[in-house]
Amino acid sequence: MMTVIVGPMFSGKTTEMLRRLERYSLAGKDVVLIRPKVDTRPYLAHSKMEFDGDRLCCKDLNQMLDILDHYHVIGIDEGQMFPAIAPYITEASLAGKHIILSALNMTSEGKPFEQVSMAMHYADELIKLTAVCTVCGSEYATMSYYKGTQAKTGDLLVGGPDVYEARCFRCWQEGMKNPKKTKDEKIIFEETLKETALSVE
Numbered sequence: 001m002m003t004v005i006v007g008p009m010f011s012g013k014t015t016e017m018l019r020r021l022e023r024y025s026l027a028g029k030d031v032v033l034i035r036p037k038v039d040t041r042p043y044l045a046h047s048k049m050e051f052d053g054d055r056l057c058c059k060d061l062n063q064m065l066d067i068l069d070h071y072h073v074i075g076i077d078e079g080q081m082f083p084a085i086a087p088y089i090t091e092a093s094l095a096g097k098h099i100i101l102s103a104l105n106m107t108s109e110g111k112p113f114e115q116v117s118m119a120m121h122y123a124d125e126l127i128k129l130t131a132v133c134t135v136c137g138s139e140y141a142t143m144s145y146y147k148g149t150q151a152k153t154g155d156l157l158v159g160g161p162d163v164y165e166a167r168c169f170r171c172w173q174e175g176m177k178n179p180k181k182t183k184d185e186k187i188i189f190e191e192t193l194k195e196t197a198l199s200v201e
């Protein structure tokens, strides 16, 4: 069984995953939560919910197969940060585990995370959450907007409300046209719009 929870930053993905893990924990199941090592923010700093289970940090899920063997339910946070996550969770799900994956589905330039997209297709249950747009207040913010001043060179730059905010698609697109955006960010943004025919010009 595979549950995939996606959405932009500040949409409550981790909170929703923890709520689900908590339910299993209360039913006496062995529950574990895995977070990527690259995320050095304080543990679950962005969630107020307590987690009553085991917690692990790792870089490579394949190296953890033995450790994970005795857990019934495996929660994976920040799934976009793990390489080759889709085959791993598909296999674990087929082996009888319940995987709950929480992940960003897109970069702040609007580029889909390939492995997360794959996981979404194979999911038994797919939950897409939205945040509240920090610009217009829309309930349907689907995008993470990078507002940091440091040039963003890769898909992944770990940060919180100091460098990211949630925006609806329209406000995100307006923001991406800002001349302060770096050349790389603009190129990725324009290519994504072209590829996905999302332009609303």
Ligand SMILES: [Zn+2]
Pocket (backbone or CB within 6 Å): 133, 134, 135, 136, 137, 138, 167, 168, 169, 170, 171, 172
């Ligand atoms: Zn908006």
